[in-house]
Amino acid sequence: NAGVTQTPKFQVLKTGQSMTLQCAQDMNHEYMSWYRQDPGMGLRLIHYSVGAGITDQGEVPNGYNVSRSTTEDFPLRLLSAAPSQTSVYFCASSYRQWDYEQYFGPGTRLTVT
Amino acid sequence: KQEVTQIPAALSVPEGENLVLNCSFTDSAIYNLQWFRQDPGKGLTSLLLIQSSQREQTSGRLNASLDKSSGRSTLYIAASQPGDSATYLCAVTDMEYGNKLVFGAGTILRVKS
Numbered sequence: 048n049a050g051v052t053q054t055p056k057f058q059v060l061k062t063g064q065s066m067t068l069q070c071a072q073d074m075n076h077e078y079m080s081w082y083r084q085d086p087g088m089g090l091r092l093i094h095y096s097v098g099a100g101i102t103d104q105g106e107v108p109n110g111y112n113v114s115r116s117t118t119e120d121f122p123l124r125l126l127s128a129a130p131s132q133t134s135v136y137f138c139a140s141s142y143r144q145w146d147y148e149q150y151f152g153p154g155t156r157l158t159v160t
Numbered sequence: 161k162q163e164v165t166q167i168p169a170a171l172s173v174p175e176g177e178n179l180v181l182n183c184s185f186t187d188s189a190i191y192n193l194q195w196f197r198q199d200p201g202k203g204l205t206s207l208l209l210i211q212s213s214q215r216e217q218t219s220g221r222l223n224a225s226l227d228k229s230s231g232r233s234t235l236y237i238a239a240s241q242p243g244d245s246a247t248y249l250c251a252v253t254d255m256e257y258g259n260k261l262v263f264g265a266g267t268i269l270r271v272k273s
Contacts, residue, residue, distance in 0.1 A: 097259075139261075141259065
């Protein structure tokens, strides 16, 4: 198994541009989520999904959209990038909600100028 | 609101020493607690998952304990090695937002050879 994969590894955007961060898992996990990691703020939940076709907001959802058309993929869209979205983004997955170990991808380092 | 605190913030030890990392959380209503390791510029690697009904988990030289009623967990690393140098993150699965992980700020560990 490749586990949780993310692309790209690095990205530089200009303010106002849009882009999609890709996340895929090959473990047949129902639950997937996106976090951002910022110095002094730790990791914060952006959006999550409990299964294909079901998504919900986390604690910092503004400026981001998600969709879950398949079990494997959970892309994160930045609608109009802002410097405040400069961060490292991690995708995570687990077999189901609640009681299962969560696995993280290698991250995407995004800089918005 | 759940808050997770990790002590110490940084630790430097000689190779071979046994060490303890501490984690505390404010709300005992958790599903589980997970310890992660993060190397610089990398993703999070899951080390141990302790369910809320369990007291401890062991994996190789690592042992994690959980005292849910007092809101505490410890990660014990036996016979530390330079390869153990990394940031160790403690996270609890909060009952809000589905399966949200609430992270501590981490302990930066350096094992000197």
